[in-house]
Amino acid sequence: MDCSTPRCSVWRELVLVVSLLACGIRQSSSQIYIIPDTLVGVEGYRSYLVLGNAPEDAQEYSWHRGANDTEGNMIISYDSTSDSRQYGPMYSGREALSNAGNLLIIRAQLNDTGNYTVRVDAINGTQTATGWLKIQELEIPGISVNTSSVVEDMESVAAVCDTNATNVTWYVDYIPVSSNSRMTVSPDGKTLIIQRFSHSDKPLQCGIEILPEIIQRSEPISLTVFFGPYYVFLWTNPNDFNGVLSAEIGSQVEMECVSYSRPESKYRWMHNGSLLSFSEKNITLLNLTWDQMGRYRCIGENPVTQLTFYQEVQVQAPWRRTIVTKTFTISGTWVVLLILMTVLGGVFFCIILIHTLIKHYSTRSHWGT
Numbered sequence: 001m002d003c004s005t006p007r008c009s010v011w012r013e014l015v016l017v018v019s020l021l022a023c024g025i026r027q028s029s030s031q032i033y034i035i036p037d038t039l040v041g042v043e044g045y046r047s048y049l050v051l052g053n054a055p056e057d058a059q060e061y062s063w064h065r066g067a068n069d070t071e072g073n074m075i076i077s078y079d080s081t082s083d084s085r086q087y088g089p090m091y092s093g094r095e096a097l098s099n100a101g102n103l104l105i106i107r108a109q110l111n112d113t114g115n116y117t118v119r120v121d122a123i124n125g126t127q128t129a130t131g132w133l134k135i136q137e138l139e140i141p142g143i144s145v146n147t148s149s150v151v152e153d154m155e156s157v158a159a160v161c162d163t164n165a166t167n168v169t170w171y172v173d174y175i176p177v178s179s180n181s182r183m184t185v186s187p188d189g190k191t192l193i194i195q196r197f198s199h200s201d202k203p204l205q206c207g208i209e210i211l212p213e214i215i216q217r218s219e220p221i222s223l224t225v226f227f228g229p230y231y232v233f234l235w236t237n238p239n240d241f242n243g244v245l246s247a248e249i250g251s252q253v254e255m256e257c258v259s260y261s262r263p264e265s266k267y268r269w270m271h272n273g274s275l276l277s278f279s280e281k282n283i284t285l286l287n288l289t290w291d292q293m294g295r296y297r298c299i300g301e302n303p304v305t306q307l308t309f310y311q312e313v314q315v316q317a318p319w320r321r322t323i324v325t326k327t328f329t330i331s332g333t334w335v336v337l338l339i340l341m342t343v344l345g346g347v348f349f350c351i352i353l354i355h356t357l358i359k360h361y362s363t364r365s366h367w368g369t
């Protein structure tokens, strides 16, 4: 190839650069290093110091505090030929070394910050690498809400995450949430507004990404949610049937109003349409009188949500039902007898009539003759 043209010389330079690059990569690939991403940790979390480019013929790995690899500052070492580990003077009980030579520090402390040196002994020789590990203070985001109590399905709540982090995640009932029809996250992520706050919308938490894929959450914060009643149930003794309670004069009747709400409902009772001066959830009539019969209504009202429900029962003497039952029983049995007697009576009457007629005519014919 004729390489006197300028174009060709450009090609030659390119080929040269590429081969230099390849050479550079090969050179660096034979040198061990500590992967830079692993040199930042957070207080209280685990930190991995990951070894890059470890030679295949490595026989022993050892990690040291500081910038050199003396015995006196050794933390831990691993001998792959005998599969054994040794612990040095800098071992704190929180370190572990994997078979691939990576160092794990659990529950990192701020004073774990510093230089770490790894030494790899291989058949082809010994290499060392040093890296500066920085353990950051753990930032726990703060959280605040603009109210401590809220009426369910009525009021809105604004929560603010107190942090300088830019990547805030929100959790409602421990589940991550984003803006939806009822919830709005502000553009900077630091405020969450929940409309028509519900019973199940608690607790609230915000979280920040302190390390890639590691989220530190705030304390969970719960609000007092006022709700209900969703219904009122009227329990009676004796039991009512379809809202009708049959009780004998002189017997005992108990009625109790039951509802579920927060705060506890206030109760009122009405009898035959007039309000009783009575505000307990139950009424006991020890000795039922005619006067105490009639329609009872119990009203349960939540003073905060202002929701009100009621339930009614009719207290009456059992005579109406009994008479109806008796009449029915009598007719059932006696109707047959009555029909039978009517038929028999009819037949008997006919026989008597015929007999009398025959007798009468025979007498007349007798006369006539």
Ligand SMILES: *[C@@H]1O[C@H](CO)[C@@H](O)[C@H](O)[C@H]1NC(C)=O
Pocket (backbone or CB within 6 Å): 055, 056, 057, 124
């Ligand atoms: C050891 O070094 C020699 C020459 O420097 C090389 O050919 C060989 O591949 C190396 N062995 C390993 C396991 O790296």
Ligand SMILES: *[C@@H]1O[C@H](CO)[C@@H](O)[C@H](O)[C@H]1NC(C)=O
Pocket (backbone or CB within 6 Å): 066, 067, 068, 069, 070
């Ligand atoms: C190892 O490093 C420490 C400081 O980290 C230094 O005081 C000491 O002299 C060094 N030792 C050797 C043998 O380099």
Ligand SMILES: *[C@@H]1O[C@H](CO)[C@@H](O)[C@H](O)[C@H]1NC(C)=O
Pocket (backbone or CB within 6 Å): 066, 067, 114, 115, 130, 132
């Ligand atoms: C950490 O090591 C670097 C060299 O790798 C050195 O310049 C620095 O002074 C060391 N720092 C400490 C605190 O030993």
Ligand SMILES: *[C@@H]1O[C@H](CO)[C@@H](O)[C@H](O)[C@H]1NC(C)=O
Pocket (backbone or CB within 6 Å): 109, 110, 111, 112
């Ligand atoms: C590092 O700090 C912890 C407390 O966070 C302490 O208990 C420990 O003794 C310190 N270690 C050194 C080597 O200073």
Ligand SMILES: *[C@@H]1O[C@H](CO)[C@@H](O)[C@H](O)[C@H]1NC(C)=O
Pocket (backbone or CB within 6 Å): 146, 147, 156, 157, 158, 193
């Ligand atoms: C809390 O913030 C929400 C949304 O901005 C607002 O609707 C609500 O009235 C606030 N509550 C209080 C008690 O200020």
Ligand SMILES: *[C@@H]1O[C@H](CO)[C@@H](O)[C@H](O)[C@H]1NC(C)=O
Pocket (backbone or CB within 6 Å): 162, 163, 164
């Ligand atoms: C946010 O940054 C400001 C100024 O840099 C500082 O005063 C404030 O304490 C920081 N807040 C948090 C929660 O870190």
Ligand SMILES: *[C@@H]1O[C@H](CO)[C@@H](O)[C@H](O)[C@H]1NC(C)=O
Pocket (backbone or CB within 6 Å): 166, 167, 168, 209, 213
């Ligand atoms: C925030 O973090 C999430 C997950 O950790 C990621 O998917 C998202 O891209 C990040 N957003 C920003 C603005 O950093």
Ligand SMILES: *[C@@H]1O[C@H](CO)[C@@H](O)[C@H](O)[C@H]1NC(C)=O
Pocket (backbone or CB within 6 Å): 280, 282, 283, 284
């Ligand atoms: C209501 O019921 C409670 C226990 O169930 C009882 O102690 C109380 O005396 C009752 N009140 C009335 C007015 O019957």
Ligand SMILES: *[C@@H]1O[C@H](CO)[C@@H](O)[C@H](O)[C@H]1NC(C)=O
Pocket (backbone or CB within 6 Å): 250, 287
């Ligand atoms: C119920 O009231 C009636 C009339 O007031 C009375 O005669 C009767 O003794 C009372 N019975 C009981 C068990 O108190």
Ligand SMILES: *[C@@H]1O[C@H](CO)[C@@H](O)[C@H](O)[C@H]1NC(C)=O
Pocket (backbone or CB within 6 Å): 272, 290, 291, 292, 293, 294, 295
């Ligand atoms: C309520 O009505 C019933 C009939 O439904 C009656 O027997 C009773 O005397 C009435 N009581 C009062 C206090 O009005």
